[in-house]
Amino acid sequence: MDGAELGDHAATLPREPGVYQFLAEGTTLYVGKAVDLRDRVRSYADPRSARIHRMVQAAETIDFAVTDTETQALLLEANLIKRHQPRYNVRLKDDKSYPLVQLTDHEFPRIEITRDPDPAATAFGPFTNKGVVEVVVKALREVYGVRGCSDHKFSGRARPCLDHDIGLCTAPCTGEIGREAYIGDVESVNRFFAGETGVLGDPLRRRMEQAAQEQSFERAASLRDRLDAVESFHEGRGEAISDASDARAVDVLGVATEGERAIVSRLQSENGQLVDRERHHLTIPDAEEGTDGHAGVLAAFIAQYYAERDLPDAVLVPEDPADPELREWLEREGVDLRVPGAGREATLVDLAIKNARRSDYSDDPVSALGEALSMDRPERIEGFDVSHAQGRSVVGSDVLFVGGESDTSGYRRKKLEERNDDYANMRALVRWRALRAVEGRDDRPDPDLLLIDGGEGQLDAAREAMREVGWEIPTIALAKAEELVITPDGPLDWPSDAAHLHLLQRVRDEAHRFAVQYHQTLRDDVSTVLDDVPGIGPKTRTSLLRRFGSVEGIRKASTGDLESVEGVGKKTARTISERL
Structure with a gap:
């Protein structure tokens, strides 16, 4: 549109007054509000920046809706942005992705971390740091033995599983503990999440002191770290917003921005007590009209966040959002929007800003990966690859990364049926892993993310295997040729220097290395097409395979490279080149 x-x-x-939308091919590009629709839209005919000009050029038509007041326009704008997620608006992401902890309503309740709690379960949260929640849940299971297994794994057991053996479960499934005693332990877990830190902190402290007395210092240090996480879990509760404040509910906001991403930290107070902390992620487009740094982010966040929520009595912010309609709406609703200059309130705004900055993912590729895939932090990632020599000695690898680092104790490998079909091989490998998980035969927790070495075909094969078995884990693939991340919704082309892409590459490369290593071990003990080459004995064959990785690698090698292998002369090198 010109x-x-x-x-x-x-x-x-x-x-x-009203709301206008720039549209292209039925898609909303931008939503804005106006006191005077005609004047406001006309101002776009002379864009104030190249970015606004690009947005206008991309639009095909303009739609609008009239409202009775400027406040109605503000709220309608916020709801339309949340509904359509326009490319050129500051967008608040769905805050339902924060993890919760639930205790199910089974006869023997199960504890688990989830984003989608059962309606009948007792849920606690949401929490913003999944890593800390995992530490706390594991500590609770070690102390109280509450089960974390699936219903399938729990039912019909003849003997306790590995969780009982390593002290994470009291095994109610086989009657090792009675229901009354088990429910008592569940109640202790309830009390901890209700704020009674000592329910878990005191037993951990006693274990730590005992380990120190026994000079088991590594164990004592591990318990100390766990105790620190437990004692900080409810940190902030009981902190007064302001000794002189008469507001019953106060929210404190802080902002941090980097490029096209913003994070708003929200501290929530009730009756002078700080009761919750949250972080919310917003996307800042490169063509946002009127977004003036943190002020614009705050204006967008407040409108979109509170449009469908109960408003607090006061909102403390680091700077004025500079939006007259927003301020008028809050005043009409009885909300005091203020920028503290000094004192306790200013200190808490500083704390909110620090919390926002602390959620920056630049030094945390695991969290950055979760952000890029719109999922929780994928703490546990399993990578899969298949290796074979033209359908012979077919093997699969399953490697584990925890917190961005390889965990070799979680590595697994599988010898597969011999066939020269990469898709069928990957389907068989992932089906093997899925079956073990569903049937409770794998002693590892379910991963947060599966990474397949390959492209769309390998990803489809893996997901087909998981559907057949009924194992639901987010799964993506990484294609070597262009380093595209393949997802069920389409490919993602991330910058080559992105830390989260490097993490996936490390997982992929490790899965490949582990598969090739196992393949070579098997292949050294079987015959290959090299057996038909004159002058090649078992020792030379092994040296060639180890040097070039596969028969295909040998086929691509020059005669000079072949001669570099011990036992291979010029004549033999020429013979190998001719035969292969």
Whole structure:
């Protein structure tokens, strides 16, 4: 749309308050509010920046809705942005992705971390740091033995599982503990999440002191770290917002921005007590009209976040959002929006800013990966690859990364049926892993993410295997040729220097290395096409395979490279080149 077309559209608009939308191919590009729709839309005919010009050029038409007041326009704008997620608006992401802890309503309740709690379960949270929650849940299971297994794994057991053997479960499944005693332990877990830190902290402290007395210092240090996480879990509760404040509910906001991403930290107070801390992620487009640094982010966040929530009595912010309609709406609703200059309130705004900055993912590729895939932090990632020599000695690898680092104790490998079909091989490998998980035969927790070495075909094969078995884990693939991340919704082309892409590459490369290593071990003990080459004995064959990785690698090697292998002369090198 050029300036003349936009002017023609603007001339048809009323001089009333309302909301306008720039549209292209039925998609909403941008939503804005206006006191006077005609004047506001006409102003886009002469864009104030190249970015605004690009947005206008991309638009095909303009839609609008009239409202009775500027406040109604503000709320309608917020709801339309949340519904359509326009490319050129500051967008608040769904805050339902925060993890919760639930205790199910089974006869013997199960504890687990989830984003989608059962309606009948007792849920606690949401929490913003999944890593800390995992530490606390594991500590609770070690102390109280509450089960974490699936219903399938729990039912019909003849003997306790590995969780009982390593002290994470009291095994109610086989009657090792009675229901009354088990429910008592569940109640202790309830009391901890209700704020009674000592329920878990005191037993951990006693274990730590005992380990120190026994000079088991590594164990004592591990318990100390766990105790620190437990004692900080409820940190902030009981902290007063302001000794003189008479507000019953106060929210404190802080902002941090980097490029097209912003994080708003929200501290929540009730009756002078700090009761919750949250972080919310927003996307800042490169063509946002009127976004002036943190002020614009705050204005967008407040409108979108509170449009469908109960408003607090006061909102403390680091700077004025500079949006008259927003301030008028809050005043009408009885909300005191203020920028503290000094004192306790200013200190808490500083704390909110620090919390926002602390959620920056630049030094945490695991969290950055979760952000890029719109999922929780994928703490546990399993990588899969298949290796074979033209369908012979087919093997699969399953490697584990925890917190961004390889965990070799979780590595597994599988010898597969011999066939020269990469898709079928990957399907068989992932099906093997899925079956072990569903049937409770794998002693590892379910991963947060599966990474397949390959492209769309390998990803489809893996997901087909998981559907057959009924194992639901987010799964993506990484294609070597262009380093594209393949997802069920389509490929993602991330910058080559992105830390989260490097993490996936490390997982992929480790899965490949582990598969090739196992393949070579098997292949050294079987015959290959090299057996038919004159002058190649078992020792030379092994040396060639180890040097070039596979028969295909040998086929691509030059005669000079072949001669570099011990036992291979010029004549033999020429023979190998001719035969292969």
